Amino acid sequence: MKKVLFLIALVLGLFYFTIKPSLSAPYIIPNAPILNPGGSGNGAASNCVWTKVGDTKGDPDLSKCQAGSDFPSINGLTFPPNIQAHPTKKGYYSLPKSPTGAYKSYTCSGRSWGSMELIGVINTTAERWKAKYPNGWINVGDLNATGHKSHKWGRAVDIDATTNGKDWVADFTKGNYNREATIELGKLLADANMVRSIWYNDPRVNSAVLEYAKSTGKSAGMVMHEIVGHNNHFHLDIEIPLLTVWEPGC
Numbered sequence: 262m263k264k265v266l267f268l269i270a271l272v273l274g275l276f277y278f279t280i281k282p283s284l285s286a287p288y289i290i291p292n293a294p295i296l297n298p299g300g301s302g303n304g305a306a307s308n309c310v311w312t313k314v315g316d317t318k319g320d321p322d323l324s325k326c327q328a329g330s331d332f333p334s335i336n337g338l339t340f341p342p343n344i345q346a347h348p349t350k351k352g353y354y355s356l357p358k359s360p361t362g363a364y365k366s367y368t369c370s371g372r373s374w375g376s377m378e379l380i381g382v383i384n385t386t387a388e389r390w391k392a393k394y395p396n397g398w399i400n401v402g403d404l405n406a407t408g409h410k411s412h413k414w415g416r417a418v419d420i421d422a423t424t425n426g427k428d429w430v431a432d433f434t435k436g437n438y439n440r441e442a443t444i445e446l447g448k449l450l451a452d453a454n455m456v457r458s459i460w461y462n463d464p465r466v467n468s469a470v471l472e473y474a475k476s477t478g479k480s481a482g483m484v485m486h487e488i489v490g491h492n493n494h495f496h497l498d499i500e501i502p503l504l505t506v507w508e509p510g511c
């Protein structure tokens with residue numbers, strides 16, 4: 262009898278300690294600790310893990326780790342909900358669909374990865390744009406991607422915008438160009454106080470935005486270049502430590 266009980270205990274023990282955990286463990290460890298700016302924005306890694314697969318029963322409480330309104334702020338930036346750490350590319354995060362429609366991506370998901378700061382600058386600028394122009398939005402092109410000179414360190418993105426779905430902002434190639442709003446977009450980007458450079462070929466826009474940056478002290482060291490191929494979008498670089506070189510395709 263003792264033997265039988267022992268065997269039952271053994272089987273239950275084996276189930277509990279070996280099989281059950283694999284049934285109830287819905288998480289894989291992506292080896293991609295998120296930046297936890299908690300309070301200081303110092304980029305210290307936390308132990309939060311965002312990648313989730315399979316059965317979600319018995320999820321640990323990740324509420325403090327998840328993006329959204331309570332997501333920790335970096336330099337006053339706001340973040341879209343559900344930004345996700347890349348499973349292997351340390352420091353890279355996906356730009357998710359904007360729940361408010363403040364920005365729309367016109368590239369593929371494979372080219373929508375950047376630093377957390379870049380995601381924050383895009384989201385923050387787009388939300389401020391939307392607040393100013395409720396019928397407008399920002400168009401977001403490639404973040405890290407092949408086929409560019411500098412879209413490879415997590416800090417670059419191509420953008421344009423509209424105030425109403427009818428005009429073009431940061432694009433003077435299609436008619437109905439809105440220069441005033443283009444200057445406004447440059448100022449909103451400067452407000453993020455993290456802009457390193459913007460490449461765009463309207464010198465009147467460039468001088469107005471640079472003057473604003475200098476006078477406000479926000480992104481005060483930023484530069485604006487005219488450069489071939491930049492008639493129809495702002496190329497934006499933000500000032501952050503460079504991430505690992507990565508030029509993904511779609």
Ligand SMILES: [Zn+2]
Pocket residue numbers: 409412417418419495496497
């Ligand atoms: Zn670019």
